[in-house]
Amino acid sequence: MKKDIILAGVGGQGILSIATIIGYAVVQSDLNLKQAEVHGMSQRGGAVESHLRISDKEIHSDLVPHGRSDMIISLEPMESLRYFPYLKHNGWLITNITPFVNIPNYPEMEHLLKEIRGHKNSIAIDGDAIAKEIGSPRSMNMVILGAAAPFLEIPFEMLENSIRTVFGRKGEDIVKKNLDALSRGRDFAEKHIQK
Amino acid sequence: MDKLLLLGDEALAQGALDAGLSGAYGYPGTPSTEIFEYVQHSKEAAQRNVHRTWSANEKTAMEEALGMSYSGKRTLVTMKHVGLNVAADPFVNSGITGTNGGLVVAVADDPSMHSSQNEQDSRHYGKFALVPVFEPSNQQEAYNMPFDAFALSEKYKTPVVIRLVTRLSHSRAGIFRTNQLKENEIKLPENPNQFVLLPAFARENYNNLIEKQKILEKESENSKYNEYYDGKDKSLGILACGLGYNYVKENHVEAECEYPILKICQYPLPRKMITKMIDECDEVLIVEDGMPVVEEWLRGYLDNSLNIKGRMDGTLPRVGELNPAKLRTALGLEPYPIKEVPVIVKGRPPQLCKGCPHRDSYAALNEAMKQYGPGHVFGDIGCYTLGFLAPFHAINSCVDMGASISMAVGAADAGLFPAIAVIGDSTFGHSGMTPLLDAVNSKANIVAFILDNGTVAMTGMQISAVTGKIEEICTGVGVEKEHIRVINPLKTHHEENMKIIQEEIDYNGVSVIIPRRPCIHIAAKLRKQK
Numbered sequence: 163m164k165k166d167i168i169l170a171g172v173g174g175q176g177i178l179s180i181a182t183i184i185g186y187a188v189v190q191s192d193l194n195l196k197q198a199e200v201h202g203m204s205q206r207g208g209a210v211e212s213h214l215r216i217s218d219k220e221i222h223s224d225l226v227p228h229g230r231s232d233m234i235i236s237l238e239p240m241e242s243l244r245y246f247p248y249l250k251h252n253g254w255l256i257t258n259i260t261p262f263v264n265i266p267n268y269p270e271m272e273h274l275l276k277e278i279r280g281h282k283n284s285i286a287i288d289g290d291a292i293a294k295e296i297g298s299p300r301s302m303n304m305v306i307l308g309a310a311a312p313f314l315e316i317p318f319e320m321l322e323n324s325i326r327t328v329f330g331r332k333g334e335d336i337v338k339k340n341l342d343a344l345s346r347g348r349d350f351a352e353k354h355i356q357k
Numbered sequence: 358m359d360k361l362l363l364l365g366d367e368a369l370a371q372g373a374l375d376a377g378l379s380g381a382y383g384y385p386g387t388p389s390t391e392i393f394e395y396v397q398h399s400k401e402a403a404q405r406n407v408h409r410t411w412s413a414n415e416k417t418a419m420e421e422a423l424g425m426s427y428s429g430k431r432t433l434v435t436m437k438h439v440g441l442n443v444a445a446d447p448f449v450n451s452g453i454t455g456t457n458g459g460l461v462v463a464v465a466d467d468p469s470m471h472s473s474q475n476e477q478d479s480r481h482y483g484k485f486a487l488v489p490v491f492e493p494s495n496q497q498e499a500y501n502m503p504f505d506a507f508a509l510s511e512k513y514k515t516p517v518v519i520r521l522v523t524r525l526s527h528s529r530a531g532i533f534r535t536n537q538l539k540e541n542e543i544k545l546p547e548n549p550n551q552f553v554l555l556p557a558f559a560r561e562n563y564n565n566l567i568e569k570q571k572i573l574e575k576e577s578e579n580s581k582y583n584e585y586y587d588g589k590d591k592s593l594g595i596l597a598c599g600l601g602y603n604y605v606k607e608n609h610v611e612a613e614c615e616y617p618i619l620k621i622c623q624y625p626l627p628r629k630m631i632t633k634m635i636d637e638c639d640e641v642l643i644v645e646d647g648m649p650v651v652e653e654w655l656r657g658y659l660d661n662s663l664n665i666k667g668r669m670d671g672t673l674p675r676v677g678e679l680n681p682a683k684l685r686t687a688l689g690l691e692p693y694p695i696k697e698v699p700v701i702v703k704g705r706p707p708q709l710c711k712g713c714p715h716r717d718s719y720a721a722l723n724e725a726m727k728q729y730g731p732g733h734v735f736g737d738i739g740c741y742t743l744g745f746l747a748p749f750h751a752i753n754s755c756v757d758m759g760a761s762i763s764m765a766v767g768a769a770d771a772g773l774f775p776a777i778a779v780i781g782d783s784t785f786g787h788s789g790m791t792p793l794l795d796a797v798n799s800k801a802n803i804v805a806f807i808l809d810n811g812t813v814a815m816t817g818m819q820i821s822a823v824t825g826k827i828e829e830i831c832t833g834v835g836v837e838k839e840h841i842r843v844i845n846p847l848k849t850h851h852e853e854n855m856k857i858i859q860e861e862i863d864y865n866g867v868s869v870i871i872p873r874r875p876c877i878h879i880a881a882k883l884r885k886q887k
Contacts, residue, residue: 173707181529185362185529189362194530195362195529195530196529196530198529199527201388201390201391201527201817206708206709206743207705207707207709208705208707208708222603222604222606222607222610223680224525224528227608227680227681228692229693229694229696240705243702246699247695249696251696264705265703265705269701269702270701274701277699
């Protein structure tokens with residue numbers, strides 16, 4: 163088993179929480195993990211990425227090699243495209259489609275969607291809308307993680323357990339909402355794959 | 358045994374704690390900050406009462422650590438690479454005094470300058486000060502090395518550098534803890550003159566230090582961190598340092614590497630191992646993350662004796678962080694097919710947060726400066742450096758910690774009017790107080806803005822050393838009370854703030870303006886405490 167993942171987004175959107183949830187699930191199993199993340203200046207509203215590598219063998223590089231990523235999980239549509247050079251041609255692109263506009267020259271949404279859907283294996287999901295529906299706008303990142311879950315080869319229950327552990331100290335309500343967000347994301351992706 | 362999921366920084370800290378650490382010293386700086394913070398937040402460190410308060414800057418941190426080492430206890434100093442420039446005086450001299458209790462200097466370099474002004478390589482400093490350097494290639498080594506570094510430090514009475522790079526500092530992996538050692542008791546140096554660097558003793562110590570190099574080299578030859586892996590094909594040998602080793606291995610996951618590989622993670626260089634590689638291989642590729650340090654040493658100035666490839670001949674790029682793809686090219690392997698970034702993707706640089714007090718400070722400063730034209734504002738290191746970017750374009754320099762005030766002094770001396778400095782509260786505590794004293798003594802005509810958001814914001818909300826003390830420090834170094842003006846950086850105070858700025862620009866002498874409003878990331882917390 164080997165999964166090389168690029169997590170993408172804008173500083174403050176919550177990609178590190180996704181990394182923590184997957185990381186916790188992986189460490190509970192016998193798999194190896196390396197996860198490189200961005201700290202410091204770039205976190206202030208800039209483009210951020212995290213490289214997440216999971217394998218049943220020894221992992222050497224902390225960085226995913228260019229052209230070898232099995233999937234990009236992105237919390238922002240334009241950011242999902244920034245890391246194309248890492249993605250395998252048949253890799254999955256799973257992205258939120260609510261834009262985070264904090265630059266004056268942000269591209270047209272229809273052009274972004276065209277690029278995203280132009281990639282063979284893509285899931286474009288409105289994570290912000292779903293998170294709002296379930297009354298937890300801040301759980302957008304868990305919706306997107308849910309949408310990536312069918313491709314992760316990590317049992318879904320293990321991700322749920324991670325959420326219980328990682329969000330546990332924030333109270334039962336937060337845990338429940340994040341679990342709900344995760345399921346909603348997964349359901350969306352599964353329907354999409356069947357099509 | 359339990360597996361911990363730790364950043365390289367955190368693994369190093371846990372290793373130091375388990376290896377009998379009595380005190381950590383440091384100043385925050387990306388990518389080193391999390392080493393110190395891990396000790397700070399560790400329950401064990403609290404139980405053992407391990408020293409873990411941030412220092413005012415890297416120099417004081419280094420000296421405080423040297424004092425703890427003098428007393429016989431094990432100590433860790435943490436900083437980013439440019440911080441070692443600030444600590445260079447005590448660091449280099451600690452090589453000459455040598456140590457008593459184990460002293461580890463953990464320095465995190467930043468190849469590619471993700472969050473820094475340069476990509477200097479701390480291995481240069483190790484060689485310069487003639488002290489051993491460890492360079493972990495993974496998180497487990499980052500955990501293990503403090504044990505060996507403390508042991509080496511105490512055995513040979515030398516400080517030991519552990520050099521990290523951003524990619525390891527900020528990458529997580531599972532690590533296993535080993536045994537836990539007890540802290541040392543207080544024990545003064547056997548030789549009472551060891552730390553007295555009067556010329557007579559310094560000469561003697563320096564001779565000893567040079568003599569020590571042979572033994573340290575032997576330690577490197579026998580180190581478990583330096584390893585020679587044989588290969589059938591001797592047309593090329595690969596000498597891979599630190600993380601460079603991983604990128605070589607990453608390109609050989611499908612098939613074993615056919616070339617010999619020499620992994621180097623402990624310095625001074627293991628001479629015999631290197632000689633073996635040079636002797637048996639036609640060419641040697643040197644792979645190091647950072648500057649071509651080893652490559653320069655081996656090539657020598659005339660570069661005419663060995664067949665070496667690396668960063669200096671373009672086999673690998675001369676600058677920037679390494680990655681698997683760069684190694685793939687250097688090894689002559691077929692590159693993986695790459696999808697291009699669509700042209701519609703635009704750059705998204707970092708920016709000041711919404712509601713950040715610096716935004717209002719810059720808005721007022723910019724308006725006040727309009728009549729003087731561009732080129733008058735000297736910036737410094739912190740979140741407010743982002744004031745360079747759109748929409749503010751407010752600062753004209755960013756060089757090193759504290760340089761805003763000193764450069765404004767020099768510019769004012771040259772006749773530039775107005776000469777404005779913009780510095781954050783923590784940076785002021787780090788290196789801004791002494792140039793302000795210069796300004797007062799030379800009656801320089803400057804206005805220094807000390808942006809007081811009550812925290813070290815850029816590196817993650819550490820406690821600022823000067824919180825609550827700024828006005829007193831300024832009056833203490835001799836700034837006149839009536840020219841220390843505190844303003845509230847808010848839109849509603851804009852007109853009033855502009856007026857104050859204008860008054861202080863008009864005053865011929867040293868003025869300090871302190872825009873004071875908490876960083877939005879701690880404002881909520883502060884409200885709760887009230």
